[in-house]
Amino acid sequence: MNPSTAHTKFRFWPRSLATRTAMVVLVGLILVQIAGLTIHALDRIDIQRLALARDMAVRVAGIYRTVVMTPPPSRDAVLSEMRRGPVLEATLGPNRPSEDMPEMPVPLQRLFRVNLSLVPVGGAQYRWKEVVVLGGPAWHRIVFGLHLPEGDWLEVTMAAEPPRPWHSPTFLLAFVLMTIVAAGLTVWAVRRLVAPVQTLAAAAEALGRDVNAPPLPEDGPLEVATAAAAFNTMAARIRRFVQDRTELLTAIGHDLRTPITRLKLRAEFVEDDEQRGKMLADLEELEAMVSATLAFGRDARNTESVSPIDLAELLRTVLDEAGDARPDAVDRLSYDGPAHLTIQARSLSLKRALANLVSNAVTYGGSAHIRLVPPSDGMITILVEDDGPGIRPQDLDRVFEPFQRGESSRNRETGGVGLGLPIARNIVRAHGGDVALANRASGGARATVTLPA
Numbered sequence: 001m002n003p004s005t006a007h008t009k010f011r012f013w014p015r016s017l018a019t020r021t022a023m024v025v026l027v028g029l030i031l032v033q034i035a036g037l038t039i040h041a042l043d044r045i046d047i048q049r050l051a052l053a054r055d056m057a058v059r060v061a062g063i064y065r066t067v068v069m070t071p072p073p074s075r076d077a078v079l080s081e082m083r084r085g086p087v088l089e090a091t092l093g094p095n096r097p098s099e100d101m102p103e104m105p106v107p108l109q110r111l112f113r114v115n116l117s118l119v120p121v122g123g124a125q126y127r128w129k130e131v132v133v134l135g136g137p138a139w140h141r142i143v144f145g146l147h148l149p150e151g152d153w154l155e156v157t158m159a160a161e162p163p164r165p166w167h168s169p170t171f172l173l174a175f176v177l178m179t180i181v182a183a184g185l186t187v188w189a190v191r192r193l194v195a196p197v198q199t200l201a202a203a204a205e206a207l208g209r210d211v212n213a214p215p216l217p218e219d220g221p222l223e224v225a226t227a228a229a230a231f232n233t234m235a236a237r238i239r240r241f242v243q244d245r246t247e248l249l250t251a252i253g254h255d256l257r258t259p260i261t262r263l264k265l266r267a268e269f270v271e272d273d274e275q276r277g278k279m280l281a282d283l284e285e286l287e288a289m290v291s292a293t294l295a296f297g298r299d300a301r302n303t304e305s306v307s308p309i310d311l312a313e314l315l316r317t318v319l320d321e322a323g324d325a326r327p328d329a330v331d332r333l334s335y336d337g338p339a340h341l342t343i344q345a346r347s348l349s350l351k352r353a354l355a356n357l358v359s360n361a362v363t364y365g366g367s368a369h370i371r372l373v374p375p376s377d378g379m380i381t382i383l384v385e386d387d388g389p390g391i392r393p394q395d396l397d398r399v400f401e402p403f404q405r406g407e408s409s410r411n412r413e414t415g416g417v418g419l420g421l422p423i424a425r426n427i428v429r430a431h432g433g434d435v436a437l438a439n440r441a442s443g444g445a446r447a448t449v450t451l452p453a
């Protein structure tokens, strides 16, 4: 299963680790809250019923006592006085009340019976013979039947209010407050826990741009510290590897210099003028390649520090210097862009990279037009354009490889050895940007440099 199908399958499953973790914890929190609320509600219902049962039992017992103590002829009158509409109704009858109601569940009946028996009614002769409690488990209407000592049945019907487990003004407020605080704490804690993952990603990104990027701090929770240490070890190995290669390159370049110098001396002894001239020219070319190689190695070991520089100023300087080197092209050099633009960069190496691009434009295109585009999406764009023949499409990919030169520039007059573009690309990438070459629709080549703002 590739990530995109996984993504469409769980469309509501967020991609970010922090959001996922927070979601799982919050769902857990909600479940716990629901369970807690249920327990709380059941508990309150129990307590309210207990109080209600007690209250009802006391009232029923009160009515019973009044009835027993009243002489039988006046009992009906007393009872009708006690009536309170549908909430309370009491009658006397010869039969055991049965109505259409079921007997109340035994555990609930016990609640009433216990309370009834606690209420004093006077001497033993006043005790009821038998008690019946009717009503469903919902307690909407409860019918009590009490068998009088004389034989009649006293029937008391009471309507009970349903229990209200949430009826507390502070409870809801406290609950909402608690939930908000818990949710806030969860989000905060998850963010803190996940932050090292983002740091690691940023460090990997920085290492990709610059092998000499500073190491990660190896502190924090155990797993994070271990990951940071592993990452630092890996970065150190990569650095070592790159360094070894560069040192090898410069060592070869360095060691070639002496034999070349010796050969140049020996070439002086060649009798044939033409042969001697050609040999010396070849040796000079070799020497140029060697010094370019050494410069390349120097750049790779670059330890210049990053500081704020005025990019617009730097570009104008590069153009001025190109004009000094090629006075014939001065009218065909131009700068277009803001007067000042400050960025964080290694001034010397960035200047070398841009100078290489400008020198190519002047050498192969006879002109150089620089355009500086202010930051958008966090990136600055620099365009170096010329009006020359451009680059053959099949060469576009190759020109960034070391020692690759276009067919047209094979002759020695143009100087280079084919390291200008690779060096420029190395430098710009070390700054977190990139260089690309393309042909313009109107003819000529265009180098596009992007740099982080």
Ligand SMILES: Nc1ncnc2c1ncn2[C@@H]1O[C@H](COP(=O)(O)OP(=O)(O)OP(=O)(O)O)[C@@H](O)[C@H]1O
Binding pocket: 292, 356, 360, 361, 364, 365, 386, 388, 389, 390, 391, 399, 404, 405, 406, 407, 408, 409, 415, 416, 417, 418, 419, 420, 421, 422, 445
């Ligand atoms: N603006 C351009 N127009 C046409 N061709 C170009 C342009 N820029 C570069 N090239 C081609 O790309 C090749 C590689 O350029 P690169 O700068 O790497 O080396 P170079 O200029 O030959 O030598 P140097 O090391 O002195 O810069 C060039 O030889 C040239 O053929």
Ligand SMILES: [Mg+2]
Binding pocket: 356, 359, 360, 416, 420, 421
């Ligand atoms: Mg060049």
